[in-house]
Each structure stands twice: as structure tokens, then as C-alpha cells.
Amino acid sequence: MERIFVDGMNVLGSRPDGWWRDRPAAMARLTNRLDAFAAATGADVLVVFDGRPHRRVESAAGSVTVGFAPGGPDAADRDIVARLREDPDPGSVVVATSDRRLRNSVKAAGAGSISAGELLRRLEAFERGD
Numbered sequence: 001m002e003r004i005f006v007d008g009m010n011v012l013g014s015r016p017d018g019w020w021r022d023r024p025a026a027m028a029r030l031t032n033r034l035d036a037f038a039a040a041t042g043a044d045v046l047v048v049f050d051g052r053p054h055r056r057v058e059s060a061a062g063s064v065t066v067g068f069a070p071g072g073p074d075a076a077d078r079d080i081v082a083r084l085r086e087d088p089d090p091g092s093v094v095v096a097t098s099d100r101r102l103r104n105s106v107k108a109a110g111a112g113s114i115s116a117g118e119l120l121r122r123l124e125a126f127e128r129g130d
Contacts, residue, residue: 002041005080005111006034006119007097008049014098014116028060033123035062040126046083048076077102084109 012019012026019026027049038045039062048067049057058066067083069075077099084090090110096119097103103113 002043003093004043004045004119005083005093005095006030006045006047007076007080007095007099007102007116008047009076010097010099010102011116011119015120024054024056027054027057031057031060031064031066032062033127035060035064037123037126038063048079048083050074050076074102077105081105081109084111087111 008027008030012030031047034045034047037043045063046065046067048069050069050073052070053068060066067076067079069079071078077097080095080097080102084093084095084106087093091112093111095102095106095111095113096116097106097113098116106113
């Protein structure tokens with residue numbers, strides 16, 4: 001089974017589609033997309049967003065684990081790295097982020113990474129039925 005940790009705000013920020021106008025709605029849309037992917041593929045997906053919990057996002061979770069990391073910029077990055085360090089098998093995890101510093105920390109923790117764009121391409125291919 002594929003295990004994916006997603007740097008939620010980094011993935012949202014990778015495409016300037018107006019997500020910032022309604023941040024909780026954008027977070028919920030991404031969570032819904034990840035949930036559909038996880039449910040269909042059996043992937044174990046965790047998405048972590050910077051900031052405090054939002055009910056709209058939590059209600060979109062389904063089979064996806066949603067984490068929130070209050071504490072300012074890069075709080076989700078720190079949370080993801082902490083989860084990897086506590087994970088008994090970090091080598092089975094792929095982290096989706098385009099943040100270079102986080103990618104370096106992910107590698108040091110023994111996990112792999114893909115870019116935010118690659119994750120979005122995978123989701124789009126899944127949604128097209130490819």
C-alpha cells in the first residue's frame with residue numbers, strides 16, 4: 001500500500017487558482033480529491049495544513065487523515081518531519097511537497113518525496129480515469 005504525507009498548503013500554493021480567496025474551501029477541495037484517490041487506490045494518505053482546524057476540512061476527510069499544525073509558517077513542515085521521525089517505517093512514506101528544505105529533511109528521515117505538481121498530476125490522471 002502506498003503511504004503519502006501531503007504538505008497541504010504547499011500543494012495548494014503550487015497553482016495560483018484563487019485558492020486564497022476561501023482558504024478553508026480550497027483545503028476541503030484538496031482533501032476531497034485526496035480522499036477519492038485514497039478510497040479507490042487503497043493509499044494511506046495524510047494531509048497536514050498550517051493553522052488551526054477547520055470543520056469544513058475535517059468533514060471532507062473520509063479515509064484521509066487530516067492534521068493541522070498551528071504555530072506559524074512552516075508548522076506543517078515541522079509536523080510532517082516529526083511524524084516521519086516517529087514512524088516505524090519512514091522508508092515506506094512519500095511526502096508530496098515542493099519545499100526544498102522539507103524535501104531535504106524528508107530524505108534525512110529516510111522517506112522519499114515527490115513535488116506538489118507531481119501529486120496534482122497523479123490526482124488529475126486518477127480523476128480522468130487514466
